[in-house]
Amino acid sequence: MNDREMIEKWIAVFGKDLEETMIEDHVTSEGNLLWHIFTWGNVPCLEEDEARKAFDALQYTEAFRFCGGYSNQIEDLSVVGKASAKEMDEAPESDVYLVAKDFAWTYVRTHEPLGPYLCIRK
Numbered sequence: 279m280n281d282r283e284m285i286e287k288w289i290a291v292f293g294k295d296l297e298e299t300m301i302e303d304h305v306t307s308e309g310n311l312l313w314h315i316f317t318w319g320n321v322p323c324l325e326e327d328e329a330r331k332a333f334d335a336l337q338y339t340e341a342f343r344f345c346g347g348y349s350n351q352i353e354d355l356s357v358v359g360k361a362s363a364k365e366m367d368e369a370p371e372s373d374v375y376l377v378a379k380d381f382a383w384t385y386v387r388t389h390e391p392l393g394p395y396l397c398i399r400k
Contacts, residue, residue, distance in 0.1 A: 296321070304319070342375075342379065369387065373388050
């Protein structure tokens, strides 16, 4: 999967119930971040310590990891093993995203005092 495919799939899965104009105005446009889907779009998710605890309880062996998300751009897309919320909190990158390989969930640690966010799709 390349960067563009990851962005499109991530938005399609986690923003599936949102109006296209909301995504264009607050997520993919210049100066916005992918994780704004949770703040502007009000996508149901867990936040802060509740998200950390639930993330640590997830059972998985591999996930997609990428960084950035600013102005619809990502960096360092890779497949990684299980991570902890503490490891995510300590990651040196500004915004870090983990996504289940089947896109059942995503965990986002932001550069701001918002989040982290854990969104589990049903």
